[in-house]
Every structure is written in C-alpha cells, then in structure tokens.
Amino acid sequence: MLEKMIIGRYIPGNTIVHRLDPRSKLLFVFLFVIAVFLANNVASYAVLLVFTAFVIALARIKPYFLVNGLKPVLFLIVFTLLLHIFFTREGPIIFEWKFIKIYEEGLRMGIFISIRFLVLVLITTVLTLTTSPISITDGLETLLNPFKKLKLPVHELALMMSIALRFIPTLMDETDKILKAQLARGSDLSTGSIKERIQAVIPLLVPLFVSAFKRAEDLAVAMEVRGYRGGEGRTRFRQLSWQMKDTSVMIAFIVLVAVLAWVRK
Amino acid sequence: MDISLQQVGYLYAKDSPFEKRALQDVTATIPSGSYTSVIGHTGSGKSTLLLHLNGLLKPSEGIVKIGDTTITAQTKGKQLKDVRHRVGIVFQFPEHQLFEETVEKDIMFGPINFGVPKEIARDRAHELVKLLGLPEEVLQKSPFELSGGQMRRVAIAGVLAFKPSVLVLDEPTAGLDPRGRKEIMELFHRLHDTENLTTILVTHSMEDAARYSDRIVVMHEGTSVMEGTPEEIFSQQEILHSYRLGIPRSVRFQHRMEKLIGRKLGRLALTEELLAQELAAAVRGKGDRPC
Numbered sequence: 001m002l003e004k005m006i007i008g009r010y011i012p013g014n015t016i017v018h019r020l021d022p023r024s025k026l027l028f029v030f031l032f033v034i035a036v037f038l039a040n041n042v043a044s045y046a047v048l049l050v051f052t053a054f055v056i057a058l059a060r061i062k063p064y065f066l067v068n069g070l071k072p073v074l075f076l077i078v079f080t081l082l083l084h085i086f087f088t089r090e091g092p093i094i095f096e097w098k099f100i101k102i103y104e105e106g107l108r109m110g111i112f113i114s115i116r117f118l119v120l121v122l123i124t125t126v127l128t129l130t131t132s133p134i135s136i137t138d139g140l141e142t143l144l145n146p147f148k149k150l151k152l153p154v155h156e157l158a159l160m161m162s163i164a165l166r167f168i169p170t171l172m173d174e175t176d177k178i179l180k181a182q183l184a185r186g187s188d189l190s191t192g193s194i195k196e197r198i199q200a201v202i203p204l205l206v207p208l209f210v211s212a213f214k215r216a217e218d219l220a221v222a223m224e225v226r227g228y229r230g231g232e233g234r235t236r237f238r239q240l241s242w243q244m245k246d247t248s249v250m251i252a253f254i255v256l257v258a259v260l261a262w263v264r265k
Numbered sequence: 266m267d268i269s270l271q272q273v274g275y276l277y278a279k280d281s282p283f284e285k286r287a288l289q290d291v292t293a294t295i296p297s298g299s300y301t302s303v304i305g306h307t308g309s310g311k312s313t314l315l316l317h318l319n320g321l322l323k324p325s326e327g328i329v330k331i332g333d334t335t336i337t338a339q340t341k342g343k344q345l346k347d348v349r350h351r352v353g354i355v356f357q358f359p360e361h362q363l364f365e366e367t368v369e370k371d372i373m374f375g376p377i378n379f380g381v382p383k384e385i386a387r388d389r390a391h392e393l394v395k396l397l398g399l400p401e402e403v404l405q406k407s408p409f410e411l412s413g414g415q416m417r418r419v420a421i422a423g424v425l426a427f428k429p430s431v432l433v434l435d436e437p438t439a440g441l442d443p444r445g446r447k448e449i450m451e452l453f454h455r456l457h458d459t460e461n462l463t464t465i466l467v468t469h470s471m472e473d474a475a476r477y478s479d480r481i482v483v484m485h486e487g488t489s490v491m492e493g494t495p496e497e498i499f500s501q502q503e504i505l506h507s508y509r510l511g512i513p514r515s516v517r518f519q520h521r522m523e524k525l526i527g528r529k530l531g532r533l534a535l536t537e538e539l540l541a542q543e544l545a546a547a548v549r550g551k552g553d554r555p556c
Contacts (some may be wrong), residue, residue, distance in 0.1 A: 185424065
C-alpha cells in the first residue's frame with residue numbers, strides 16, 4: 001500500500017551520480033537550493049529545468065517512476081500554481097470569465113514558483129535515490145565536523161539521523177502489517193465521516209507506537225551490550241574519499257551559477 | 266464455503282523498479298469444511314497467498330473465488346468487507362494488533378466493525394476469554410499488562426469474536442512455549458469440529474500439518490506444486506526434499522524402523538499415536554507371521 005512512495009528511498013545503482021562522494025552531493029544540493037533563488041526570468045528557469053533533467057538522466061532514473069512516486073508532491077505543486085493564478089492581481093488581465101479573472105503576473109508567478117518547487121523536490125529526491133542513508137549521514141557528519149568546536153554534538157546528531165533513517169522502512173513494514181490486521185478485523189479507513197476516519201487511525205497508531213518504543217528499548221540495550229560509548233575515538237569502516245569527479249561537481253555548480261547570473265534579468 | 270484459486274499471480278510494487286513477483290500460477294481448491302495446511306519453505310509465497318484469501322491483496326492475475334464472491338484485479342474495495350467478515354485471519358504474532366484500553370473492548374472491536382450489536386459482542390468476549398482459558402479478570406485489564414502468551418490468546422479471541430466461517434491461521438503458535446503451542450493447536454482443532462469451520466493453516470511444522478489437516482497444499486517459489494491428503498504428500502519424501510521440506514518426525518522414525526526390521530508397517534504414521542499403534546501391531550504380528 002505504501003510501496004509506491006519514493007521520498008527518502010534509496011535505489012542502489014552504479015551511475016556516476018551513485019558513485020560520487022556523499023559530501024560533494026550534499027554540498028551541491030545545499031548550494032543548489034540557494035542558487036535556485038537566482039532564477040527570475042524564463043531563460044534562467046529553463047536553465048534550471050534543463051540542468052535538473054540532465055542530472056536525472058545521468059542518474060538513470062526513469063521519469064515515469066519519478067512522476068509516479070512524487071504524486072503527492074506534484075499535487076501540492078499544482079495547488080500552489082492555482083493559488084497564484086487566482087489570487088495574484090497584478091499586470092494586465094489575460095483571461096476573464098464571469099467572476100474569474102486571471103492576470104498576467106499571476107500566471108507568470110505561478111509557473112515560476114511551481115518550477116522552483118519542482119526543481120528543489122527533484123534534486124533532493126535524486127540525492128536520496130542515489131545515496132544510501134548511511135553515506136548521507138557519514139557525509140553529513142564529516143561536513144558538520146568543524147561545528148564540534150562550538151559544542152555541537154555532531155556525532156550524536158548523525159547517529160540519531162541514521163537510526164531514524166534506518167527505521168523508516170521497518171516502521172513502514174510494520175504499519176502495513178498492522179493495517180492489514182485491522183482491515184481483516186473489519187476496520188475501515190476509506191469510508192465514513194471525517195470523525196470516523198480519524199478514529200479509525202487509532203487502532204493503527206497505538207500498536208505502532210507500542211512497537212516503536214519496544215524497538216527503541218531493544219536497540220539501546222543492544223548498543224550498550226556491545227559497548228557503545230559515543231563517537232570519541234571511533235574509526236570508520238567506510239572511508240570517504242574526495243575524487244576528481246567530486247571536484248568537477250563543484251566546478252559544474254560554479255558554471256551553473258555563472259550561467260544563471262548571466263541569463264537572469 | 267468453498268475457496269478456489271485459479272492461476273493466481275501477484276506482483277509486489279507493480280510497475281516500479283522494486284517490482285517483485287511473489288506468486289505465479291497458483292491453482293488450488295479448499296473445499297468447505299476442510300482443514301487445509303499450506304506448507305512451503307521460507308519465501309515460497311505462503312504469506313502472500315493467505316492475504317488473497319480475504320481480499321487484503323487482489324490478484325494481479327487470475328481469479329480468487331471465496332464462496333460466491335469472485336475477486337480479480339478489478340474488484341472494488343467496498344465488496345470486500347463482507348468477505349472479510351466471513352474469512353477471519355489470525356496473523357503471525359497477532360498480539361501486535363492489540364490497541365484498546367481493555368481486553369474486553371479489544372475483543373469487541375471486530376464484531377462491532379462488522380455490525381454486531383454491542384451487547385452481543387460483549388457476551389462473545391466473555392465466552393471467548395473462558396474458551397481460551399484466560400481468567401475472567403483479564404477482561405477489564407489493559408492488553409499491554411498481560412504476558413506474551415495471554416496477549417496471543419486475546420488477539421486470537423479478537424478474530425474468533427466476529428464468527429468467521431473460514432479461519433486462516435498464519436503460524437499461530439510461533440514463539441510460544443511447547444505447552445501453549447499444543448493448547449492453542451488443540452483449541453483450533455476443537456473449534457474446527459464444533460463450529461463447522463473451514464480452516465487454513467500456514468505452518469512450518471510438518472508435525473502440525475500431518476496431525477491436524479485433512480488436506481495439504483505445498484508451495485514452492487511462488488507456485489502451488491502439490492495438493493493432496495497428508496498421506497499422499499508425506500509419502501513422497503524425495504519430491505518434498507527437492508522443495509526443501511522435510512517429513513514429520515514420526516514418519517522419519519517409521520522409515521528408519523522399517524529399514525532396521527526389514528519390513529513395512531501397515532500405513533504412514535502421521536502422528537506419534539499412529540506410530541505407536543503400527544509398531545505395536547508389527548510387534549504382535551511378528552509371532553504369527555514369518556517375516
């Protein structure tokens with residue numbers, strides 16, 4: 001039932017995007033999110049779209065699969081588009097029918113913001129689709145290392161994140177199992193009034209929480225039994241290595257920013 | 266209620282990179298009133314198969330017939346509630362589905378969902394707690410205060426409470442101690458007879474399959490490969506072995522015994538009791554007949 005969701009999911013592969021160092025990918029996504037706001041005209045948004053399509057092609061992700069998996073997000077994007085189209089009142093009217101008036105500025109803003117949103121979602125999805133959760137946390141921990149001097153508990157944060165990521169699929173499976181068990185007992189999530197539907201979620205949530213707490217306890221015991229004492233003096237099995245291709249990602253980013261700066265108004 | 270599966274196939278996450286075939290060309294019939302065991306090695310598709318028995322999964326290919334209801338890939342969800350009322354499933358580790366404040370309310374959850382009046386549901390909860398050998402005080406306790414074995418029984422009561430005419434059991438005794446295991450299996454056996462149930466047991470235990478069921482379906486790599494009575498199935502040791510399945514302990518003992526004494530016993534010893542009888546007969550017979 002939840003098997004089509006792809007947000008936060010990792011698909012193993014062997015493309016150049018998969019093999020990049022997680023640090024370069026993270027850094028790139030972080031900078032890209034800022035750079036997206038440079039775009040302010042048709043040409044610059046087109047550059048962003050083309051670039052994103054290029055990255056998706058490099059990672060060999062089927063567009064059909066992306067569209068299918070991101071349906072809920074796409075719905076949100078369409079909703080944003082409609083909000084802008086109907087509620088912005090600037091510029092000349094380009095369409096009028098009864099009480100509906102669409103202004104040029106509304107249409108323009110709507111399309112631009114939707115593209116911005118779409119590009120952000122796509123690039124971050126490419127990151128999670130091509131990088132295993134463990135690499136992401138490793139990368140993040142290394143990138144945040146300088147902040148240790150400011151007493152930021154970097155290792156603990158990274159550990160929390162990796163545990164959370166690690167348990168998403170487990171909890172999804174669990175939800176699916178409990179859902180099936182309650183459906184088999186005649187619980188009905190898809191009909192009835194809103195109040196009834198909200199109440200129908202309780203038989204799902206209570207067992208899920210109970211088992212999540214149990215799991216957390218088991219995990220804590222298992223970690224302590226194996227002598228876990230935090231990040232001090234810990235070495236790594238997987239060493240991160242920054243290579244030429246990672247440097248080229250950074251160069252690609254600089255080129256992208258330069259192009260954006262050139263074509264924008 | 267007869268159940269029949271015709272060339273059923275199922276794909277998980279259809280049309281995505283995670284697509285995985287779980288069932289292919291499964292054909293089997295489960296006659297009304299039978300006690301059918303489904304056996305197969307881990308990953309043979311047993312659990313996926315049982316989800317088809319009350320429409321929790323719809324077949325990607327083929328037809329599932331439950332009584333007079335036909336389920337195909339196109340069947341709409343609304344038609345399935347009635348099927349779920351008639352087919353109860355006790356899942357593996359059913360205690361994970363408990364959620365109510367009290368045991369009584371949890372047992373009443375199923376019946377109320379299927380439109381049974383509250384008072385009758387409450388009566389059933391009281392009867393079932395007794396039937397399952399739990400003290401009556403547990404009714405007002407929180408299910409989370411109980412021991413593992415007690416939680417299991419409460420969860421089973423929660424399924425029995427809406428009186429399904431087909432009972433599907435997915436390894437109902439996994440993780441229980443030997444005594445609890447036997448008690449629960451005997452209880453299901455009794456219910457099968459007294460309530461006129463059609464029972465489907467998914468199990469790893471060849472002994473349980475041999476002892477309780479009158480029909481066996483063997484699954485291997487997502488396909489149904491054998492179907493027949495326990496005698497028919499467990500007399501084909503080599504074929505079972507190729508599906509990575511064993512034979513009941515008593516039959517294994519019988520084979521070794523036959524080798525040692527150089528003589529065949531009268532029939533297949535599916536249970537320890539049968540084995541004892543056959544051995545006794547052989548020993549007694551020894552005086553009369555030369556071997």
